Amino acid sequence: MTVISHQQRIASLLGLGLLLTGVALIILGACVGSTGFESVGRAWSDPMSLLIVRDVRLPRTVGAWLAGALLGMAGAVAQGLFRNPLADPYLLGSASGASLGVALVLVLFGVSPFAAQWLVRLGLTGAAFVGAVGAVLLTLALAKGVQHTLRLLLAGVIVGVVLGAFSSLTMLMVPEVTQAMQAFILGSTGFVGWIACALMGGVWLFCMVVSWMFSHVLDGLSLGEATAASLGLPLAQLRAALVVVIALTTGTAVAQTGLIAFVGLAAPHLVRSVVKTKHARLILLSSLMGGALLMAADISARWLIAPQELPVGVLTAVLGGGYLLWLMHRSGGARPGAGA
Amino acid sequence: MKTVPFPNAIDARFISASLGHVQVLNNIDLSLPAGQWTSIVGPNGAGKSTLLKVLAGLLPHTGAVALLGQSLDTLPRRRRAQQLAWLGQNEIAGDDLTVWDVVMLGRLPHQAWLAAPSAVDHLAVEQSLRATQAWEWRSRSLGQLSGGQRQRVLLARALAVHAQVLLMDEPLANLDPPHQADWLCMVRALIAEGKTVVSVLHEISFALHADQMVVMANGCVTHQGACADTATHRALEAVFDRRIAVHSLGQQWVALPRN
Secondary structure (H helix, E strand, C coil): CHHHHHHHHHHHHHHHHHHHHHHHHHHHHHHCCCCCCHHHHHCCCCHHHHHHHHHHHHHHHHHHHHHHHHHHHHHHHHHHHCCCCCCCCCCCCHHHHHHHHHHHHHHHHCCCCCCCCHHHHHHHHHHHHHHHHHHHHHHHHHHCCCCCHHHHHHHHHHHHHHHHHHHHHHHHHCHHHHHHHHHHHHCCCCCCCHHHHHHHHHHHHHHHHHHHHCHHHHHHHCCCHHHHHHCCCCHHHHHHHHHHHHHHHHHHHHHHHCCCCCHHHHHHHHHHHHCCCCHHHHHHHHHHHHHHHHHHHHHHHHHCCCCCCCCHHHHHHHHHHHHHHHHHHHHHHCCCCCCC | CCCCCCCEEEEEEEEEEEECCEEEEEEEEEEEECCCEEEEECCCCCCHHHHHHHHCCCCCCEEEEEECCEECCCCCHHHHHHHEEEECCCCCCCCCCEHHHHHHHHHHHHCCCCCCCCHHHHHHHHHHHHHCCCHHHCCCEHHHCCHHHHHHHHHHHHHHCCCCEEEEECCCCCCCHHHHHHHHHHHHHHHHCCCEEEEECCCHHHHCCCCEEEEEECCEEEEEEECCCHHHHHHHHHHCCCCEEEEEECCEEEEEECC
16 A cells, blocks of 8 residues: 555645646746846836736736646546547647637637637637537547547547638638737737636636546546446446536637647646556646646747747647657657567 | 355347447347356357447347346446446556556446545455455556556456456456466356356366356357356367367366367
8 A cells, every 4th residue: 555655645746846836937927028027026116017017927827827727637638538648639629629719709700819808708718619529529520439549630630630721711811810810820828818817717627626526437448448338437428528628628728828739738648757647636737737838838938039929839839749759759669568 | 056146147138239230149048147157168250259248238239138137228337337347358458547546446336426435445456456466566557567467457457346247358368377277266266255257268178167158159159058068068169160179187178179
């Protein structure tokens, strides 16, 4: 038993470490921006500086954490549900579906993707959710289920490309939204306000509770579908609930920050490389990891070429792509069954 | 002979099942006696694994299956999972759970939703892990084990259910000879406790240790009878195109290739 609790201790330490990293990064994020570190020092005396720190830097920093946390959760749930270590909101096409949903709302209602009103944010999130659900279902239909890894990934890529093309077409036909959509497609936390943060926080809490409640299903599924069914788990219903969780987390993150790649893929892998644990803990830790990753990437994106800034989606795509390559190289190097 | 509340652990009537467009099981009628070990044998593609899945209620089929006198259609999922444990063949198991967590999954049918494992669950997991000599690896992840070690962990997972009826598909796969012998003792102990064991086996000499044998070919049952019965031996030789012969060796029956 002592060795079991050893893993639990590592998991707790990792969780604590990620939380502390998150807090440290939030403080750092409040200090980084085009007006420099001095804004923080002057915040108590200068109302302009206070405004910058309180209403620009803090919400986007917290927003980056929340969006990353949502994507990390989506990745962990998707990888468990589809029993596929490469499942991720992007590779399943759900992010492209979500962004198409957002693009259609922009065109139809003429709103800005960066509007800060409650109703607009909620509408965009709803559209992204519907788009994400549609895309996941389309991918699953094309792949004829989840058993075949390669087919699932190919179907996800196809759905992603086709839905992405529709988004581009929408943009092209309505030039007014082109520039706004461009920033959105590259992924940016630059327009996240407190309302978007509240929305993401609410969805995060709801989805975390739901996936925590159903995490034993993911544990069961890791032994194979038939074994999970033999354990008396009502797979069909629980699977539907978890697809909703994936779509809701992805949709909410995409509606606020645009397309930010690879966080959902990398976060669960990084957690698993540190600790072997059941899905209840894995999902929470992946979420904390995703938050820390995206917040760190966001701060780097703001700081690297300051006072200019990079779209954070570009940065995560480059870093995440490199990580994926390394992962492929590593698993390609190991012979099948070499673990024995 | 122990007395058991139901004469048959499993009653299957008019079972047909298809995988894709291929009919794999043709109108099978089968009764498996309670408190006994039945082995199912037959050539590759005879439908043995499919039959086992149907009996476990894991595959759509026509016809009716009753478990301990209750129809599988009306038996609640959870209740079925408590009474029947199923160990699959070549099931892809994730590498990231620890051995302990994997075996604890066998206790799911007994745990209330969201409840933490009880002392009984912990004890069941420990006993199962010790029974398959997998206790030492309890903190390792499944990915760190060899094929045979994995098989012993998955076997412990099925044992941990403490089900009345245990269905095992090729449980000896990847096991070395001493652990194959251990498996035999384990099954005998389960039968002595009054449990029912059904196993699909390719190791015919091991299968001949069972109480009953079901011989299958082309999606049909060609013979069912006691393992000591010469009629069973003849049916066994026939289904394998007389390429094997059953001999007696001491107290045991062995199947050897015929020259």
